Amino acid sequence: MSSRQSAFPSRSTSEVRADQPMSAKADRDFVAALARGLSVIQVFGRDHAELTLSEVALRAGLSPATARRCLWTLERLGYVGQSGKRFFLRPKILSLGSSWLDAGRVEEVILPLLREVVAEAGDSSSVAILDGDDVLYVANFSAKRLVRLTAGVGARFPAYAVSMGRVLLAALPEQALETYLARLDPVRLTPQTVTDKAALRDIIEAVRRDGVVAVKDELEEGLGAVAVPVRGTDGRVLAAVNCSAFSPRLTVEEIVAARRDVLERKAAEIGQAISRVPALLHSLK
Numbered sequence: 296m297s298s299r300q301s302a303f304p305s306r307s308t309s310e311v312r313a314d315q316p317m318s319a320k321a322d323r324d325f326v327a328a329l330a331r332g333l334s335v336i337q338v339f340g341r342d343h344a345e346l347t348l349s350e351v352a353l354r355a356g357l358s359p360a361t362a363r364r365c366l367w368t369l370e371r372l373g374y375v376g377q378s379g380k381r382f383f384l385r386p387k388i389l390s391l392g393s394s395w396l397d398a399g400r401v402e403e404v405i406l407p408l409l410r411e412v413v414a415e416a417g418d419s420s421s422v423a424i425l426d427g428d429d430v431l432y433v434a435n436f437s438a439k440r441l442v443r444l445t446a447g448v449g450a451r452f453p454a455y456a457v458s459m460g461r462v463l464l465a466a467l468p469e470q471a472l473e474t475y476l477a478r479l480d481p482v483r484l485t486p487q488t489v490t491d492k493a494a495l496r497d498i499i500e501a502v503r504r505d506g507v508v509a510v511k512d513e514l515e516e517g518l519g520a521v522a523v524p525v526r527g528t529d530g531r532v533l534a535a536v537n538c539s540a541f542s543p544r545l546t547v548e549e550i551v552a553a554r555r556d557v558l559e560r561k562a563a564e565i566g567q568a569i570s571r572v573p574a575l576l577h578s579l580k
Contacts, residue, residue, distance in 0.1 A: 331357060335365040336388065345381040392449060399575030401434050404568045408561050409436035416554040417540040422525065422565065424534050424579060425463040430454050455481050455495055456488050458510040458522035459535035465502035466524060466532035487512035507555050509547045517543040521554040525562045528570045533579040536562050
């Protein structure tokens with residue numbers, strides 16, 4: 296077995312992009328109205344906290360009439376509010392995400408191990424999965440109140456620019472990685488962000504070989520992070536775990552040397568812990 300294979304056993308999962316819903320012929324049970332309602336919820340965020348009807352329609356890729364019906368329904372259910380011509384999410388929306396956290400016992404299973412990572416090696420530690428072209432944070436513990444380091448559960452970042460994203464991209468089957476790179480239009484988030492696709496592929500190949508990656512100054516200047524895979528008992532990559540800190544004086548090599556050991560130890564424990572909770576394990580496969 297090659298070093299690449301031993302570091303990252305292949306995943307056999309297929310990816311369905313959120314902006315490419317199944318046709319009625321592909322799946323007669325697919326509820327398009329539900330999909331449109333969920334797309335409306337997802338257009339809101341830190342930089343788009345309040346939106347007009349036309350803005351919601353544009354961001355969700357819906358007609359204004361359809362967006363209006365979705366917003367009306369969500370408002371009647373208590374998930375969306377309205378002030379004048381602007382719509383916003385109401386606190387009830389948290390119940391959607393908290394159901395997954397409760398079912399998977401995330402605070403009980405994962406958070407104690409992230410606290411141990413932070414105690415040994417950094418200011419923040421997170422677990423994330425790949426969702427479309429982004430990493431999606433499913434657990435986080437932060438010791439310091441810094442903007443990037445407190446990216447909480449549900450936060451998203453472009454996979455190509457962050458350590459956990461590169462770990463998860465390295466775990467993709469070759470064809471899925473090729474498809475990702477073909478559609479990728481990377482944006483330079485800082486002057487140091489790697490946006491050349493050939494360079495990104497080289498980085499991903501190195502992650503496949505080494506099983507670890509460090510990123511410094513690419514998401515935010517001064518921010519360094521190391522990530523490793525979290526594997527299930529069958530060897531498949533379920534998620535990634537990182538350790539982040541503002542380390543402007545450290546080199547990438549020094550960041551890896553300081554954090555790799557604890558991350559690999561805790562990644563193994565996280566994988567074992569996930570495997571003991573069927574609901575959590577099945578949702579991450």
